[in-house]
Amino acid sequence: MTFGERLHRAMRDRGPLCVGIDPHAALLDAWRLADDVNGLETFARTVVEALAADVAVLKPQAAFFERHGSRGIAVLERVIAEARDAGALVLVDAKRGDIGSTMQAYADAFLRPSSPLCSDAVTASPYLGFGALRPLIDTALEHGNGVFVLARTSNPEGDEVQGARTADGRSVAGAVLDHARAVNAGATTWGSIGCVVGATVTLPAGEDLQIGGPLLAPGVGAQGATVADLAGVFGAALPSVLPNVSRDILRHGPDRTTLVSAARAMNSQVTDLLIGEDAGERGNDHDT
């Protein structure tokens, strides 16, 4: 199965929520863990053990593992393997972007099955040119994995670049969405190339979000967007949205029961909005 098909099925079966694993120093402190590699491992393991059998996607943010050096990266390797073993899809948030020949090395690291960091999908920046991502996309498609390409990011600074107009009048973000749509063309259900569009943003009128693939929507919770805001940002593209919530769920730890309850409550809210009230049970079908 392709990544697009696997993600579509996971979101249908488990609800359309992606939970971020972002072990900020402040969260380690709030969980009464040391800001070191042991604290990192306990934090990440707790999230995986609580949620990997429950939610569709877990998104470890690589930076919070890298800040602990090689031992932190080893923790990321174990997190990826354990979360996948428990049935979650793993999207490594690495936001890599470089010239094509270097992108092949990132592809080998994050999307080639022989790599210890291999996951189901990875985030990528297209701001060296979408075409420079080709080796990453080709490697993803070859192995049934996926890529989420930044289009319109959730931070306010993003608009300076992503809202700029190209020579043919499209926004830069719109041009990225167009590229993703072209790669996904012809896929059944969804293609395997998603885009990132923040839940916090105001898009130009007429921006076409239908890319034939998933739309990762960070920004709900700590960055100020609400689940209800997703309707205004995504409109007709709502059924393709995979909302990501990190801090607003993680702050409920370290108690696993509370963490699970917070994730399920959020999953139920996004299920009601994105899939419809009549499918509300889907987000809760792990309650037993």
Ligand SMILES: O=C(O)c1cc(=O)[nH]c(=O)n1[C@@H]1O[C@H](COP(=O)(O)O)[C@@H](O)[C@H]1O
């Ligand atoms: O690619 C991402 O996941 C991402 C893109 C974006 O536009 N904005 C954004 O916040 N993110 C990531 O999504 C997560 C958001 O975390 P919270 O704000 O704590 O929910 C962080 O890991 C960010 O790095």
